[in-house]
Amino acid sequence: xxxxxxxxxxxxxxxxxxxxxxxxxxxxxxxxxxxxxxxxxxxxxxxxxxxxxxxxxxxxxxxxxxxxxxxxxxxxxxxxxxxxxxxxxxxxxxxxxxxxxxxxxxxxxxxxxxxxxxxxxxxxxxxxxxxxxxxxxxxxxxxxxxxxxxxxxxxxxxxxxxxxxxxxxxxxxxxxxxxxxxxxxxxxxxxxxxxxxxxxxxxxxxxxxxxxxxxxxxxxxxxxxxxxxxxxxxxxxxxxxxxxxxxxxxxxxxxxxxxxxxxxxxxxxxxxxxxxxxxxxxxxxxxxxxxxxxxxxxxxxxxxxxxxxxxxxxxxxxxxxxxxxxxxxxxxxxxxxxxxxxxxxxxxxxxxxxxxxxxxxxxxxxxxxxxxxxxxxxxxxxxxxxxxxxxxxxxxxxxxxxxxxxxxxxxxxxxxxxxxxxxxxxxxxxxxxxxxxxxxxxxxxxxxxxxxxxxxxxxxxxxxxxxxxxxxxxxxxxxxxxxxxxxxxxxxxxxxxxxxxxxxxxxxxxxxxxxxxxxxxxxxxxxxxxxxxxxxxxxxxxxxxxxxxxxxxxxxxxxxxxxxxxxxxxxxxxxxxxxxxxxxxxxxxxxxxxxxxxxxxxxxxxxxxxxxxxxxxxxxxxxxxxxxxxxxxxxxxxxxxxxxxxxxxxxxxxxxxxxxxxxxxxxxxxxxxxxxxxxxxxxxxxxxxxxxxxxxxxxxxxxxxxxxxxxxxxxxxxxxxxxxxxxxxxxxxxxxxxxxxxxxxxxxxxxxxxxxxxxxxxxxxxxxxxxxxxxxxxxxxxxxxxxxxxxxxxxxxxxxxxxxxxxxxxxxxxxxxxxxxxxxxxxxxxxxxxxxxxxxxxxxxxxxxxxxxxxxxxxxxxxxxxxxxxxxxxxxxxxxxxxxxxxxxxxxxxxxxxxxxxxxxxxxxxxxxxxxxxxxxxxxxxxxxx
Numbered sequence: 001x002x003x004x005x006x007x008x009x010x011x012x013x014x015x016x017x018x019x020x021x022x023x024x025x026x027x028x029x030x031x032x033x034x035x036x037x038x039x040x041x042x043x044x045x046x047x048x049x050x051x052x053x054x055x056x057x058x059x060x061x062x063x064x065x066x067x068x069x070x071x072x073x074x075x076x077x078x079x080x081x082x083x084x085x086x087x088x089x090x091x092x093x094x095x096x097x098x099x100x101x102x103x104x105x106x107x108x109x110x111x112x113x114x115x116x117x118x119x120x121x122x123x124x125x126x127x128x129x130x131x132x133x134x135x136x137x138x139x140x141x142x143x144x145x146x147x148x149x150x151x152x153x154x155x156x157x158x159x160x161x162x163x164x165x166x167x168x169x170x171x172x173x174x175x176x177x178x179x180x181x182x183x184x185x186x187x188x189x190x191x192x193x194x195x196x197x198x199x200x201x202x203x204x205x206x207x208x209x210x211x212x213x214x215x216x217x218x219x220x221x222x223x224x225x226x227x228x229x230x231x232x233x234x235x236x237x238x239x240x241x242x243x244x245x246x247x248x249x250x251x252x253x254x255x256x257x258x259x260x261x262x263x264x265x266x267x268x269x270x271x272x273x274x275x276x277x278x279x280x281x282x283x284x285x286x287x288x289x290x291x292x293x294x295x296x297x298x299x300x301x302x303x304x305x306x307x308x309x310x311x312x313x314x315x316x317x318x319x320x321x322x323x324x325x326x327x328x329x330x331x332x333x334x335x336x337x338x339x340x341x342x343x344x345x346x347x348x349x350x351x352x353x354x355x356x357x358x359x360x361x362x363x364x365x366x367x368x369x370x371x372x373x374x375x376x377x378x379x380x381x382x383x384x385x386x387x388x389x390x391x392x393x394x395x396x397x398x399x400x401x402x403x404x405x406x407x408x409x410x411x412x413x414x415x416x417x418x419x420x421x422x423x424x425x426x427x428x429x430x431x432x433x434x435x436x437x438x439x440x441x442x443x444x445x446x447x448x449x450x451x452x453x454x455x456x457x458x459x460x461x462x463x464x465x466x467x468x469x470x471x472x473x474x475x476x477x478x479x480x481x482x483x484x485x486x487x488x489x490x491x492x493x494x495x496x497x498x499x500x501x502x503x504x505x506x507x508x509x510x511x512x513x514x515x516x517x518x519x520x521x522x523x524x525x526x527x528x529x530x531x532x533x534x535x536x537x538x539x540x541x542x543x544x545x546x547x548x549x550x551x552x553x554x555x556x557x558x559x560x561x562x563x564x565x566x567x568x569x570x571x572x573x574x575x576x577x578x579x580x581x582x583x584x585x586x587x588x589x590x591x592x593x594x595x596x597x598x599x600x601x602x603x604x605x606x607x608x609x610x611x612x613x614x615x616x617x618x619x620x621x622x623x624x625x626x627x628x629x630x631x632x633x634x635x636x637x638x639x640x641x642x643x644x645x646x647x648x649x650x651x652x653x654x655x656x657x658x659x660x661x662x663x664x665x666x667x668x669x670x671x672x673x674x675x676x677x678x679x680x681x682x683x684x685x686x687x688x689x690x691x692x693x694x695x696x697x698x699x700x701x702x703x704x705x706x707x708x709x710x711x712x713x714x715x716x717x718x719x720x721x722x723x724x725x726x727x728x729x730x731x732x733x734x735x736x737x738x739x740x741x742x743x744x745x746x747x748x749x750x751x752x753x754x755x756x757x758x759x760x761x762x763x764x765x766x767x768x769x770x771x772x773x774x775x776x777x778x779x780x781x782x783x784x785x786x787x788x789x790x791x792x793x794x795x796x797x798x799x800x801x802x803x804x805x806x807x808x809x810x811x812x813x814x815x816x817x818x819x820x821x822x823x824x825x826x827x828x829x830x831x832x833x834x835x836x837x838x839x840x841x842x843x844x845x846x847x848x849x850x851x852x853x854x855x856x857x858x859x860x861x862x863x864x865x866x867x868x869x870x871x872x873x874x875x876x877x878x879x880x881x882x883x884x885x886x887x888x889x890x891x892x893x894x895x896x897x898x899x900x901x902x903x904x905x906x907x908x909x910x911x912x913x914x915x916x917x918x919x920x921x922x923x924x925x926x927x928x929x930x
Contacts, residue, residue: 005029009053014039021045025071026814029053033072038063049073049095052665057096059084071095073119078102081120086111097121097143104128105144110135121145121167129154129173136160143167145192150174159184169194169216176200182208192216194240199223202246207232218267219243226252226273231259242269242292249275250298258283265290269316276300277322282308294340295319302341307332313752313914316340318364323347326365331356335914337752338362342388345369350389355380358921359914361753366413367391374414378402383745385678385753390415390437397421398438404429409678415461416440423462428453432678435459439485443467447486452477459483463509466490476502485509487532492516495533500525511535518542518551615691615699618642618653625655632711634780636663641706650706651686658698667700677754681746683707683769683779704779708772712739713765716839733891735774736836737924740895742776743768744920747829748913750778751822759785759820763828764809765835785820808842808854812905823907829916830902834858837895855903858896891927895920 014036038060056079077099086108110132134156152175182205201224226248263285282305307329331353346368355377379401404426428450452474470493500523512535519542621642687703761783811827851857
C-alpha cells in the first residue's frame with residue numbers, strides 16, 4: 001500500500017515461501033522485479049501498480065501456480081508480453097497498462113479463460129486484436145485504450161455477455177458496431193470506442209443496454225441518423241458523440257435525455273444535427289455539468305428554460321444558426337465557468353445578468369449580431385481569463401472596470417465592432433494577458449504607455465482605428481511580443497529602434513500611417529515576409545527589398561566623417577588591440593575546458609514566456625545557490641531565492657535533484673501540467689531552464705515568482721524564522737478564509753477552468769505559497785496529471801493513471817485503485833481545511849490518539865454534545881463582543897463542516913469544488929457583514 005517507500009526490491013523476498021499477498025502499489029520502487037519471485041509458489045495476489053519498476057515482465061512468475069491477480073500498471077516495464085503468461089490458467093486479473101511494452105497482443109491471451117479483467121491500456125501495443133481473445137468467456141472488464149491497434153474488432157468479443165466495461169478507444173480500429181450489440185452485451189456499463197476509424201450507424205439496439213452509464217464514441221466516422229431512445233437508459237451519465245457525421249433531430253435527442261436523471265455531460269458537437277432546441281431542455285438533469293452542441297445545423301432560439309440547469313459549468317452552442325436574444329436567465333447559472341455562443345446570429349444586447357456569474361472564466365460571444373454596449377456588470381467576473389466579443393455591432397466606450405480585470409490572461413478581443421473613445425489606461429492592469437485585439441473599431445487618442453505593463457503580451461492588434469501620436473517607448477518592455485499590428489491608423493514620428501533590436505517579433509505591420517524617418521535594419525526588419533511599412537510616405541532607408549528612398553545626404557556625410565576619424569584612430573589603437581588579443585588567447589587557454597562545458601540554454605516550453613534565463617543567470621541570481629539563499633527542500637529538488645539583476649526581480653528557483661529517481665519525470669509532469677494554465681491563485685512560472693552546469697552535469701530548474709510570505713505550512717507549524725507568528729492561530733479568521741478561498745478558486749480552475757483537466761495530486765500546506773499581500777498561490781505540479789483535453793473528468797470518469805501523494809492527504813480510494821479523479825483533490829482540500837482551523841496535522845498522533853483520522857476527529861467533535869470544538873480551537877476572550885462570538889462560532893463551524901464534507905470516505909459523497917467556492921464565499925460575506 002502507499003507509504004512513500006523508495007528503493008529496489010531485494011531478491012531475498014523470494015524466500016518468503018508462505019507469502020500469499022504482495023501489495024506495494026503507489027510507492028517509488030525502481031529497478032527490476034527479481035526473478036526470485038518465481039519461488040513464491042503460494043502467491044495468489046501481486047499488486048505493484050504505480051511504481052517505477054523497469055525491465056521486462058519476470059518470466060519466473062509462471063512458476064507461481066496459484067497466482068490469480070497480477071497488477072503491474074503504471075511502471076516503466078519494457079519488452080513484450082511474455083509467452084509464459086499463457087500458461088497461468090488461474091489468472092483472473094491481468095493489468096499491464098501504462099508501461100513501455102512493445103509488440104502485439106499475443107494470441108496466447110486466449111488461453112487465460114478465467115480472466116475477468118484485462119487491462120492493457122497505454123502500452124504502445126501494435127497490430128490487430130487476436131481472434132483468440134473471444135475465448136475469454138468470463139471477461140467483464142477489458143481496456144485496450146491508447147495503443148496503436150489496427151484492423152477490426154473481433155466480432156466474437158461483442159458476444160461475451162458478461163462484459164460491462166468495453167474500452168477500446170484511442171486506437172486505429174476499423175469496421176462498424178454490430179446492429180445487435182444492445183442484446184449481446186446487456187450488462188454494458190462503459191462503452192468507449194472513441195478516436196478510431198469506425199464507420200456505419202450507431203445501433204438502435206443500444207437502447208436495450210439499460211445499464212449504460214458512459215457512451216464515448218467521439219472522433220470516428222459514424223453516419224446515419226441518431227435513433228437511440230435515451231429515455232430507456234436511466235443510468236446514463238455521459239454521452240460523447242462529437243466529431244462524427246451523425247444526423248438527427250436535436251429536439252428528439254434532448255427530449256429523450258430528460259429521463260436520464262444522472263446525466264452529467266453531453267457532447268454532440270461537429271455533427272449534422274438539425275432542428276430547434278426544445279423547451280424540454282429545461283427538464284434535463286439538474287446534475288448536468290457540460291452541454292456542447294456546437295458546430296451543427298441547429299436553428300431557432302436558445303430556450304429560456306436553460307436557466308433551470310443550475311449545475312451547468314460549460315455551455316457551448318457555437319457555430320450553429322441560432323438567433324434571437326441571449327436569455328437573461330443565463331445569469332442564474334451561478335456555477336458556469338465557460339459560455340461559448342460564437343458564430344451564430346444572436347441579436348439584442350448582452351444581458352447584464354452575465355455579471356452574476358462570478359466563477360466565469362471563459363466567455364465567447366464573437367461573430368454574432370449583438371448590439372448595445374458592454375454591460376458594466378461584467379466587471380464582477382473577477383475570475384475571467386478569456387473574453388471574445390469580436391465581430392458584433394457593439395458601440396460605446398470600452399468600460400474601464402472591464403479592461404482592468406487583471407484576471408484576464410489568455411485573450412481580450414473586441415475587434416470589429418464600433419467602439420469609440422480612447423483605449424483606457426487601465427489596460428495596463430492586464431499584466432498577464434497573452435493576446436489583446438482592439439482592431440477594426442473607431443478608437444482614437446494615443447496608444448497608452450501603460451501597455452508596457454502587459455509584459456506577457458505575445459500578440460497586440462490595434463489596426464484599423466484612428467489612433468494618433470507616436471509609438472510609445474514603453475512597448476519596448478514587451479519582451480515576449482511576437483505579433484504586432486498598428487496599421488491603418490494616424491500614427492506619426494519615427495519607427496522606434498527597439499522594435500528591431502530589443503523585441504523578437506515574428507510579424508510587424510506598420511503600414512498606412514504617417515510614420516517618418518529611417519527604417520531600422522535589425523531583427524524583424526531583415527525578414528521581408530514578416531514586415532509591412534507601405535503607405536508611410538516619409539519613410540526612408542531600410543533594407544533593399546523595401547524599395548524605399550535613401551535617407552538624406554547629411555546622414556551619409558556623418559558616416560563618411562566617422563570613417564575618416566577611424567582611419568586616424570586605428571594606428572593609435574593598434575597596440576591596445578594587440579594587447580587585448582594576447583590577453584584573450586591566454587584566457588581561452590586557461591579556461592578552455594570550462595568554456596566548452598558551459599552550454600547554456602533555456603527550454604522554450606511555454607508560449608508567451610518572457611524571461612530567458614540560462615544556468616549562468618541562475619547561478620548569479622542565487623549567489624552560486626548559496627546557503628543564505630536556500631529556502632527549502634522538496635521531494636525532488638531544492639529551492640533558492642534569487643534576484644535577476646537586469647529587472648531587480650525576486651525569483652524562486654527550484655533546482656531538480658536529477659540523481660533522485662522520478663525527478664526528471666516530476667520535471668516533465670510539472671511542465672506539461674502548467675504550460676497551458678494561468679490563474680491568479682496558481683504559482684506563476686517565469687522560466688524553465690534545461691542545461692549543463694559548469695562541471696558538465698545535466699541541470700534542470702523551474703523559475704517562479706518569489707512568494708515573500710513563504711509556505712502555508714510554515715505559518716501553521718512552527719519553524720519559520722522569517723515569520724513572526726509561531727502558528728496559524730496568529731492568522732486572523734479573515735486571513736484564513738481568504739487563503740482557503742484562494743486555494744479553492746485555484747483547484748476549481750484546474751478541474752473546470754480549461755479544456756485540459758488538471759489533477760494536482762499533492763495538495764497540502766507546504767505546496768501553498770503566500771505572496772506579500774497574503775494571497776495564496778498553489779504550486780508544485782510535480783505529481784500532477786492532465787487527464788483529458790476533450791471533456792471534463794466527472795465522477796465515475798476518472799483517469800486510469802495511478803498517483804503518488806503525501807501520506808495523510810491521499811484519499812483512501814487511491815490505496816485500492818489506480819484511478820485519478822478530481823474528487824481526490826477535493827479530499828486533500830478537505831484535510832487542508834481542517835488542518836488550517838485546528839492546527840492539527842493529519843498525521844499527528846497526540847491529537848488523534850483516540851480517533852483514526854483528522855476527518856473522524858473533527859466530525860465527531862462537531863456532532864458531539866460533550867465538547868465544543870469551536871471553543872477548543874479558538875480562544876474567545878471574556879471581553880469579546882457577544883455578536884462577534886456568534887459570528888466566530890458560526891464561521892468556524894461552517895468551515896469545518898465543509899472540510900468534513902470534502903473528506904468523506906466515498907468520492908461520491910464529497911462536494912464539488914464549484915460548490916465549495918460558493919459556500920466559502922457565503923461564509924466570508926456573513927462573517928465580514930456589519
